[in-house]
Amino acid sequence: xxxxxxxxxxxxxxxxxxxxxxxxxxxxxxxxxxxxxxxxxxxxxxxxxxxxxxxxxxxxxxxxxxxxxxxxx
Numbered sequence: 001x002x003x004x005x006x007x008x009x010x011x012x013x014x015x016x017x018x019x020x021x022x023x024x025x026x027x028x029x030x031x032x033x034x035x036x037x038x039x040x041x042x043x044x045x046x047x048x049x050x051x052x053x054x055x056x057x058x059x060x061x062x063x064x065x066x067x068x069x070x071x072x073x
Contacts, residue, residue, distance in 0.1 A: 045068055
């Protein structure tokens, strides 16, 4: 009986680790994509208006406006 519960605990831990790794990977990808979008938007600030950048990059207009404020001060 003890071996069964230990086996189930080990199996649960492995499943938990795998799920945790998958979640962390997805979060990391999302953060990386957002950082890249912000860098691209910053590079376009002197070429395009905020609405066009927002539309083409996919960032919220509020974010683009904030980036403009931060990078033109």
